[in-house]
Amino acid sequence: MNLEIGRSEWTPENGYPYTVMSPEKPWWRPRASALRTRAFTTLVLIDFLSITVSFLIAALLHGQFGADRVWLVLLAVLLPVYLVTALNAHAYAAANLQDPFRAIAKGVQALVIAISAVILVAFCVRASEGFPRLLVAIGSVFAMMTMIAARYMFVKRMVSIIGGNPFSVILICESDQPVPPGVFSVMISPESFFDPEKHDPVMYDRLAKSLESADRVVVACDPARRTAWAHALKGANIQSEIVAPELHNLAPLGLGNHGSATTIVIAHGPLGLFERFMKRGFDFSLALATVIALLPILAVIAILVKLDSPGPVFFKQTRIGRGNQMFKMLKFRSMRVLETDHAGNRSASRDDDRITRVGKVIRRTSMDELPQLLNVLKGEMSIVGPRPHALGSRAADKLFWEVDTRYWHRHAAKPGLTGLAQVRGYRGATVHESDLSNRLQADLEYLDTWSIWRDLVIIAMTFRVLLHRNAF
Template sequence: MAAILKSRIAMPDCASPLAATEVATSIDRAAGARGPFRPEAWLNARQRSAVRLAVYGFRAADIAAVVGLAVLALWSLGSVDPRTVTVAAVLPMAVGTVTALSLLRGLGLYRFGRDGAPLIHLGCVVATGLLATGAAGVVGLLFQDHGLGAVIPWGVATTAALMGLHGLWLGLTTRWRRQGILSPNIVIVGAGRSAEALIERALERRDLNVLGVFDDRLSRTPDHLAGVPVLGPADALPNHRILPYVDRVVLAIDAEAGPRVRELTRRLETLPNPLTVLVGAEAGREAAMARLAEAPLATIGDGGAADRRAFAKRMQDLLIGGLALVLAAPVMAVIAVAIRLDSPGPIFFRQRRHGFNQEAVVVWKFRSMRHAAADATASRQITANDDRVTRVGRFIRATSLDELPQIFNVLTGEMSLVGPRPHAIGMKTGETESALLVAEYAHRHRIKPGMTGWAAIKGSRGPVATEAEVRRRVALDIDYIQRQSFWLDLWIILITVPVLLGDRAAVR
């Protein structure tokens, strides 16, 4: 019975709230119990990373409040008219604003860690308001009371606003932590003594979600290890439905199993998830547990350059994607009417494709093939003069207009404007599944898929008919992931249209 359950929960899955519930239920059923680490809220890695980036929203709200109250204070004195405003009137408010915002960041008040005491946090917010008010007051006195009349009301209002906002931030992060959203989700490969020591220590700390265990030696492995369900062999992990919910894979192997460690490491490095190797007694050490718990999700606001790039990329997607939707709306309406008049069937074609961290996302396109010939798994890739393509379909495929509905995928956060093109789940190159041709294939999923990308503007787009084409596509995608930046994305967006329209050789 245990083997049957393990095989059932190894099926790929779409990362919807209902699917998350199904994954949780399947794991519970396999373990025969709820399990000691089961998080209250099941979010996939993409959704959890979006929560982590919420700190930038927190900071934006603080900036808006502090600057807005300063402008309001100056307006109350009649000092905001650009024709009559003086440096003496504005400078105290400017110094107070800069002081407040600098202290909020400098004191680490955007690092909502599990060990931070709320009263100390709010006390630092009050101190920030007082120091900013004092700095503004000193500058106002130096200019012979110019602008000083607005300093005290601004200081009181700013301190009160920041107290309210940070109280809200603390409440939100406390709730997220209670639900397990801010605790890194891990799976363990290996069901030996090292894995058991890691689980027992994690039970004491309660700062990790151990979702499951995988082990090749199922004949000698129990159905659960210290209450955590054993979900199958290590080879089942790459296609397991739990993978999109995993932040990190931990290889916990006993010290005497050196050759096995090297073999499993080689196999697991092909996953899109980060890999941590803990050997022998290290699995139970405090330092090892601290490293795992200090993953980006553990403390909001301390993610560094990677989080800043992710936030900039998301803002780019929302701003440019929103503008693109407005501009493309009339064109999309015309295409929808043309498809409806050209052939029977729906206007849109929806297909399950791999997204970030192996998440299954439903990608939208305008239907370009006859409805009866739809191929949801891309088992037969498009060819020149393909008899499945409609008259309107030939035009919108040649101009890539069939991809326009993916703007909705971008705005919902499932895709990005720029990234590796999402491939259909189970897509084949010849008679072989494309993902099996290149060991690093899943590395494409370490970032959200895009409407366009580095590979697309370098000529690798459309079907991949040979193993060499798959390898080139994967190599270009990995190259982009390693180089990704705001400015590279912007350049790719700008050059996409002329490159696509000038390409007459690619089959689309």
């Protein structure tokens, strides 16, 4: 973190003698409150534009743009319903505008609920006879696709679009403590203006004024003073956190309670019954429909694999699945039989001499992975989840679990055909340790933030990386 020592904020007039350390900001940079207003209004306009343009295109395709203006009435009802639903779903909340996937999930969730509500009302008031069902279906699909792309691009480029970062994170760091990793808007050394162990109203007033523009405050302090800081910040009306480096290796997911004892949650366990039913039903339905739709293509690939080189059509390899249980994963064979690496000790490289002519094509287009739909139907895999690895997979000549002991954590869910790591571009050979750590971090993030909406977003984004530079 490159921070410069800023000016002292203490003067005899203001009476707040604390030192702020932050990058020097131009005088013309907007305040955080103004930037948050810009972010909110801009995203509302983007959502409204996405929905309006999508239904306009649907009306043009359906031939109802000029002759029948019912689509305008539909929009006039849908837009305010969507806005109310999105606000209720926290689709514009600060926490959800800092992660593009959460922003997309909340927006799409609100859109689905709003469209369903409009259809339900139309049915209840018996207006469904003149209801343009095909137009609604086309417009809804277009709106979801447009909203996914628009929200992703906006959140990724929000700082440049609105002219600054609207979210302020303040670090209160005692002088004898190391600066924790991360990016902070402002750093405060508290010794000269606030002592959490003294219950002084004037000091609390100073603390409140120094934090009034912040969205979040992080405290790095001596362990003996954590309780005092906790008491001081519980009434500050701001999200407050205390750095505890000793918890890093535990990678806690949150806090729980057992009786009167506070516990650290280190694993959530399986999804709830309804969530498991929903995810399994979604996986089975989509896998079955895809197999039926692609049956001719699967047959052609099988014939080409058989004709290109002697050996079986399918390549079976032992992979690690949910709960660290092993299973046989299916792929179309893309290498010569005598040179096939069943243990996975050697990752495929760009000019790998083991790959057949047909194998090069199906690997580059990811079509060699299609037989894993059968693993999904059998319940061994999911459509979305951490990609399963071979037992001998290595990064920088180390087994994956030797690189990072958290590797085993990713097996709390079924492995997937695609996953968060894949849509972020983390695929191909693991030459360096970072090649694994990047994938592992994405897999653990997926496990902690799973939702059916995020699965839909990841599936949609998978088509963008099917032809990837690391696919060989």
